[in-house]
Amino acid sequence: xxxxxxxxxxxxxxxxxxxxLAEQHDAVLVSADAMTVYRxxxxxxxxxxxxxxxxxPHACINVREVGEAFAVADxxxxxxxxxxxxxxxxxxxxxxxxxxxxxxxxxxxxxxDPTVRAQLESLPDPHASLAVVDxxxxxxxxxxxxxxxxxxxxxxxxxxxxxxxxxxxxxxRAPFDVTVAWxxxxxxxxxxxxxxxxxxxxxxxxxxxxxxxxxxxxxxKPLRSFAYRHMVDHVDGRISLxxxxxxxxxxxxxxxxxxRTWARGLGWEPIHADxxxxxxxxxxxxxxxx
RNA sequence: GGCGACGUACCCAAGUGGUUAAGGGGCGGGUUUGCAAAACCUGUAUUCACCGGUUCGAAUCCGGUCGUCGCCU
Numbered sequence: 001x002x003x004x005x006x007x008x009x010x011x012x013x014x015x016x017x018x019x020x021l022a023e024q025h026d027a028v029l030v031s032a033d034a035m036t037v038y039r040x041x042x043x044x045x046x047x048x049x050x051x052x053x054x055x056x057p058h059a060c061i062n063v064r065e066v067g068e069a070f071a072v073a074d075x076x077x078x079x080x081x082x083x084x085x086x087x088x089x090x091x092x093x094x095x096x097x098x099x100x101x102x103x104x105x106x107x108x109x110x111x112x113d114p115t116v117r118a119q120l121e122s123l124p125d126p127h128a129s130l131a132v133v134d135x136x137x138x139x140x141x142x143x144x145x146x147x148x149x150x151x152x153x154x155x156x157x158x159x160x161x162x163x164x165x166x167x168x169x170x171x172x173r174a175p176f177d178v179t180v181a182w183x184x185x186x187x188x189x190x191x192x193x194x195x196x197x198x199x200x201x202x203x204x205x206x207x208x209x210x211x212x213x214x215x216x217x218x219x220x221k222p223l224r225s226f227a228y229r230h231m232v233d234h235v236d237g238r239i240s241l242x243x244x245x246x247x248x249x250x251x252x253x254x255x256x257x258x259x260r261t262w263a264r265g266l267g268w269e270p271i272h273a274d275x276x277x278x279x280x281x282x283x284x285x286x287x288x289x290x
Numbered sequence: 291g292g293c294g295a296c297g298u299a300c301c302c303a304a305g306u307g308g309u310u311a312a313g314g315g316g317c318g319g320g321u322u323u324g325c326a327a328a329a330c331c332u333g334u335a336u337u338c339a340c341c342g343g344u345u346c347g348a349a350u351c352c353g354g355u356c357g358u359c360g361c362c363u
Contacts, residue, residue: 010327035327045327071324097326106323117325145330148322155324167323225327250316255327261320 001083003176004283006092006276007032007099007268008183009256011191015048017183017273018092019056025284028086030059030079032093035222037063037070040214043199043207044227058092066211067220072101073111079176088284091178096262102178103266105171110158112151120153129153134162179283182263184270192252196245208235226251 004021008014022029031037035045039062047053053061059078064070075098082089091102123129126149131138137152152163159166185191208231211217223232226248234244263270271279 033327034325069325072326073324076324095326097322097324097328101323104323109324111324142321142331145321147325147329151324163323171323221325221328227327229327251327254317257318258327262322265320265322 001177002088002283003079003083003102003178004088004090004280005032005099005102005176005178005180006090006183006280007096007180007259007263008094008270009188009259010094010252011046011188011195011256012094012183012185013191013273014092014094014183015046017276018090019048019052021277021280022056022090025088025090025280027088027090027284028059028082029056030075030082030089030091031061032075032091032095032098033060034070034095034098035225035227036061036093038066038068038222039064040066040211041207041222041228043202043204044231045222046195046199066214066217066222069112071112072098073106076101076106083176090280094259096259100262100266102176103180105173105175107167107169108172109155109163109166113154113158116154116157117150120150120157123153126150126153134164136164137162179279180268181276181279182268182270183273183276184260184263185272188256189253192256193249196249196252200241200245204231205235205241208232226255 004027006014006018006021018029021027033045035041036047036058037060038045041047047061048056048058059082060075075095079089079091079102091099093099120126120129126146127138127141127143130141130149130153133156134152138149141148141152143149155161155163155166208228211223211228212232212235217223218232222228230239230244230247230251233239234241239247260270
């Protein structure tokens with residue numbers, strides 16, 4: 001079994017290369033992208049076209065409705081699933097947290113529970129509560145880091161054990177044996193701008209209107225992401241289309257920088273497309289251990 | 291040309307005599323163990339247009355210069 005992890009900042013050209021490599025090496029594709037999982041979010045997420053998806057199915061694309069939950073573990077499960085059915089897998093995407101979960105497996109933690117979480121959200125001082133049940137996590141987490149403080153509390157509420165204990169128990173599985181290809185390119189900023197113009201022409205605004213028509217969509221995770229929040233402001237009449245696109249371009253670039261930061265932290269050196277092709281060839285020519 | 295207002299970081303902006311010059315945006319750096327395109331942390335003006343004066347002490351008061359804006363001629 002061989003897994004190629006094809007990552008990189010947004011707009012680096014991962015998708016096209018992934019399809020090319022899948023075809024060349026007869027590999028199956030798993031998307032590592034927290035946004036393209038949603039049906040109906042096509043333009044803003046730069047999702048591969050329906051034609052490409054029909055010809056080269058990607059696991060984890062179009063698997064949820066806007067508003068439905070999807071988490072890292074769902075992604076990891078999808079990689080496992082693909083691996084059980086096919087000897088060659090290409091994981092392609094730019095969500096660093098998902099990619100990292102392959103190299104550094106998650107601990108055995110329970111899934112999020114909306115009911116429990118809602119109760120914890122109403123605590124007057126979650127961080128103080130955490131300091132009581134799990135002092136180690138409390139001291140590690142900044143009091144303002146509400147998301148993680150609540151999660152630590154949630155883990156304890158559900159399992160009766162602390163996050164600290166569960167982390168100490170080690171990962172739930174061995175890391176995936178992956179060949180990493182972190183694709184990057186110098187002219188990323190220009191590509192982001194160009195892609196945004198293409199999105200505009202491809203019906204970006206219409207897509208936002210369509211999604212917004214679904215009840216409750218406005219408050220969902222993907223619509224609060226940088227690809228949609230500014231477009232929503234435009235559709236609501238608060239800012240012009242040009243301004244919305246300007247802010248989206250700015251935030252997209254900012255995201256790309258974050259992705260690079262993550263890659264640095266994981267020790268993934270940026271390479272160009274040709275080097276990535278070479279790495280793929282090496283990855284898929286290796287004789288696995290069965 | 292006259293009168294008036296203003297000039298604080300890349301941008302917006304608080305501060306109108308006394309500790310190391312608020313805050314926000316942007317930009318940079320970082321964290322990330324089931325919301326991660328989210329969330330959080332953090333750095334970013336030895337100096338207030340410039341020159342001189344008053345004062346123990348000035349971004350704050352006074353004079354001049356330059357600049358911007360408004361009104362008038």
